[in-house]
Amino acid sequence: MIKYAWTSVKNNKSSSALFIIAMIAILTVSTISLHSIKDIQAQVDDDIKHFARGSYDILVRAKDSQTPVEKTLGVVEENYLGAGNGGITIEMWKKIQSMKEIEIAAPVASLGYFTGFSRTVDFPFPESSSLLSASFITSDGIHEYQWGDKKETFYLKQDGYFDGFDSLKDFKRRTETSVSGEKPRFMIPQSFHLVMGIDFEQEGKLTGIPFNELIRELTPEEQMFMSFAEKAAIIKVLYLKDPKISVKININIQNIPWETKDTLALKEKLGISTSHDGMLEFVDDEARKSIIEYLSNLEPISNTSFTFDLSNQVTPFYFEPFSVDYNGNISPSENYATSISESSQFYSTSPVEYQIKKDYLAVKQVGEQDHVPTYREIKKHGQPGYYNTTAVPFLFVPINAFSAKEYEKSLAASPLGIYHQAPTTTKDGTVVHETAVPGSFISSPAHGLIDINDTVHIKGEKPIDAIRIKVAGIHQYDEEAEKKILHVVEQLHKLGDFHIDIVAGASPKTMQLDVEGIGMVTQQWTSLGAAAKITDGWNLSNMLISGLFILVGFIYILNRIFFWKNTRKNETKILSDIGWSDRHINTFHFLELGILGVIATFISFIITVSFIFNFSMDHHCYYCLVYASFLDSLFLLFV
Known part of the structure; x- marks a missing residue:
């Protein structure tokens, strides 16, 4: 029977050759494609394990703190924690910090826009x-x-x-x-700057930036400026020296x-x-x-x-006095006027009310501040100290500057919400930035930092807007890490009615904004917790791609076999006429197809081996080839 099958293969050279070529193509390409998908999947999993974890794992916010854009599109602005109404007490933060499963719990309280020294x-x-x-x-x-x-x-x-x-x-x-x-x-007019409350120890662990200046004692010179408002709470502020x-x-x-x-x-x-x-x-x-x-x-x-x-x-909050001549030369000034009493008057701003369009967000101008356009609702609080020094509840003392520039890469690992500032640009690449007054559509980074315990003087008993949590005992983002994070999330839900995000794999997203008075600009926003979405999405995509590829290959082989059987009807009739039973005829056809399949598999094996040696593919290609050949054999057996 095998001899007759081999003779039939030789006698039908054209159709046999076409069938073998088709089988070789399907087997070889299936093997290499399945291996490539598997290899990419492994790389994706490995990258997520090692790189998905950012500076922190969980973001805890007060209930109803999400903006409409975040709820609808799942993205947040850079420095999105710059506006908030609080909602979390310092006592609650300390309770969260004391949990044994938590390594870092860094609070953030957005306090509004303040001024420091003003000079002539x-x-x-x-x-x-x-x-x-x-x-x-x-x-x-x-x-x-x-x-x-x-x-x-x-x-x-x-x-x-x-x-x-x-x-x-x-x-x-x-x-x-x-x-x-x-x-x-x-x-020089008062420029107002965003102030945030932090815990210097937890923030230092999270960012790597030393904030120890916040706990030092005031120098006699610093105390001298505050002597006219002895009843006021004196609040030390670190100011950012990076912004222009x-x-x-x-x-x-x-x-x-x-x-x-x-x-x-x-x-x-x-x-x-x-x-x-x-x-x-x-x-x-x-x-x-x-x-x-x-x-x-x-x-x-x-x-x-x-x-x-x-x-x-x-610079924010403090700068040395200076003189300018009419040639533009700048020199220090010894005779100058200064004012610090305005720091007890400040502004709070609401989030931008974005209009969500199909491919962009629209931003409308809502008013003016000192003749400058504003895009956020602004509320004034407090009054300058020169009106009534006894009524001033607090005063800022600028004590030193800090810089975030050398930490830019690490700060971008997760959306810390108060530091990083990628440029906003127009279509021609022009950088759009904040003006010197509150109300810009661009979310400001923190220009000043104060101790979290001082925020109650400004914002009341629930000053904290968010707590950024790093879970203890995690070295890579894998299933075990997910379980630990989810366990902490469950514990947090028991403590209070919070909005909680798992931020692993937070990734940048380019957004288009149509800003009234400026035009179309590009901003970098962030999607929170993208790692799980990437893994799930990639797995689903791989399953679909692999399934469709195998289905198309098998449909082609099936079509080819039916075409082959149709062309052999006359031969089948002759075999039946000379006394061959249906069982013998089917066995004969199966052997003939089997010979073609073995030849195709052998040649495909040779091609795969050459790919392994020439393109550094690993031995898993063999398994893919054996798996594909086995499926083809089952398919041929039941056709």
Whole structure:
């Protein structure tokens, strides 16, 4: 029978060759594909085990703390913990921290936007009598905005009087005190900065950044600034030295036709002494208005403007005083005015109300702050200390700076929610950034950090917005790690009504935003807990791909066999006519197909071996080939 089957194979060379080629292709490609899928699956599993775990494992937040975008799309902004209403007590955090299964429990309390020291910047006197105007400017990277009101001062020549000038401010903008003979000096507007409460020890373990400055005693110099508000809670703040605060100043100088004799005549008319104790600033408002109106109507001799970028000099909460000359040279200043009493007045902001579109998020402007557009609702709290020092509940003392730049890669391992800031860019690559006022659509990183125990002075008894938890005893993200994490989650649910996320495998996601007044921009957001989704999704994809590939191969073989049987009808009839039974005919056809299958399997084996040696594939290819050949044999047997 085998001899007859072999003779039939030789006599039908064309159809036999086509069948063998098809079998070789299916066996070889199936073997290599199944092996590749298995190898990729192993790599994915290995990568998830070793790299899915970030800086922490579990994020605990107050109930109903998710934004609509997070609920709908499953993604969060960078620094998404920058706005929150609290909801977790310090006592609850300490209870969670004490659990034996927990290695790190780092709390975060978002407190709002505060200011620290404010200082003046001074300039040289003009060369002659002039109207000197100063406007501060801030920018979002696309547009520049006048920041606050313009400040105008007339400098009137008077030889022998201090540095040769007396001055008179426009009474409508007289918000700063003036001293006779002082250089042109302008208070830099208050820039407000996001402050977060942390536990220095737990945060240090989580990030690797040392925050020990938060527990040191204040120096005598630092205590001196707080002496006027003895009843206030004194809160030490570490400030971030990395951010570049967008602030420029435009100085416009209009030289006017006015000489020393004109100043002396004006003072005599007003009954003001022409000696050093006579100041034009002493005049009443009615006289001031009249003088300024007269001086403003004088035809300027010349008009010169200068714009200087002060962004590198101004840092959150504290910066050294400085002077600028009209060539842009910057030097330290010994004579300056300063203010710290505004730190008890602060702003809180709501999350951006995104409109979820098909392929992007829309952001609408909701208002203005100091002439600068805002995209979040802003609420003002407290009042400056100069109104009533006894009513000030707390004051900040900037004690030192910290930097997050050298920790950027580790901080990006998980969405820590308060540090990392990937750039927001337009289509042409222009970087869009925060302005110097609260309310930007860009989520700010923490510019200031205070001790978590001090947050109750600002936010009440439930100040904590989130707790980032690292589970003890986990070295890689595998099934055993998942069980430990899930066990801790169960214990946390028993402690309180929290919203809990497992953040393993948190991954960045590029989002498109259509921002009113700016246009389309790109931001990096984060999806929480992607590891399990990746594993489950990859397993399902592999099963579908493998199943469909094998199904297509078997359907082709089945189709080929039926076609082969159809072409052999005449031969089958002859065999039946000469007395062969149906059993013998089926055996004959099976042997013929078996010979073709053995030849195809042998050649496929040779090809697979060559792949193993030439492309460094491992021995598991043999098992895949044997498995595929076995399935083919079963298939041929039952056809």
